[in-house]
Every structure is written in structure tokens, then in C-alpha cells.
Amino acid sequence: MITTATAAFVLEQDAQAQYLGSRIFCEPTFFESLDKFAVVLRITDSATLNEIARGYMEVTATEVDAETGSGSGETDHWFNALQKAVKTKLEAIADNASVTFTVI
Numbered sequence: 001m002i003t004t005a006t007a008a009f010v011l012e013q014d015a016q017a018q019y020l021g022s023r024i025f026c027e028p029t030f031f032e033s034l035d036k037f038a039v040v041l042r043i044t045d046s047a048t049l050n051e052i053a054r055g056y057m058e059v060t061a062t063e064v065d066a067e068t069g070s071g072s073g074e075t076d077h078w079f080n081a082l083q084k085a086v087k088t089k090l091e092a093i094a095d096n097a098s099v100t101f102t103v104i
Helices: 061-065 074-091
Strands: 002-004 022-031 036-045 051-060 101-103
Touching (some): 002 074, 022 074, 036 061, 036 074, 051 074, 074 101
Antiparallel strands (some): 002 022, 022 036, 036 051
8 A cells, every 4th residue: 555645646757646645456367468557546535445546557567676675475565566667657747746755
């Protein structure tokens, strides 16, 4: 899961929809022939965890491999690296310059 601090964030540059105090759950699907993941981003209220929106992002296997995952097993390491790749892409959006994203 990816959490945010108090600043509102967007899922793409110049988007009108902004989310504040939310958690992001990543639900990836891997396309082996394309060597990339399609990731559903479930935006939830941080207090209730009720879903408030869904977004989508593509992450390449190379972007995931560039991250160092952590956890107790191979799946934990891989999924943590995927979450970090999503976090990196969110941080690269200029409108998110003042947002702190944290993978937990």
C-alpha cells in the first residue's frame, strides 16, 4: 500500500481530480509479451478504507527491476519493488511536487 501525507495528489499531470488523505492499493496484471504491468490504483479513504476512485498506470518490468524490494519472501520483495516503481512514477508528476508518498 502507498500512503500520502496531507497534500492532495493527482494520478496524472493536470488532472482535475485530486485526492487528499488517501491510501493507494496496487493491483497489477503482468503482460509477458509486452514486458509490462497494467496496475489498477484503488484510491481509498485513509480512515475507512472505502474506495473513492480508481486509476490506472503502466509500469515496465525494467522500472520494477530498478527498485530494491523488501519483505520476508520473494513475493513480498517483488510486490514491494512494484509499489516503489508506482511511487516513483507518482512522484515524477509535476503536480505532485509537494506530496510525500510512502510505501508501507
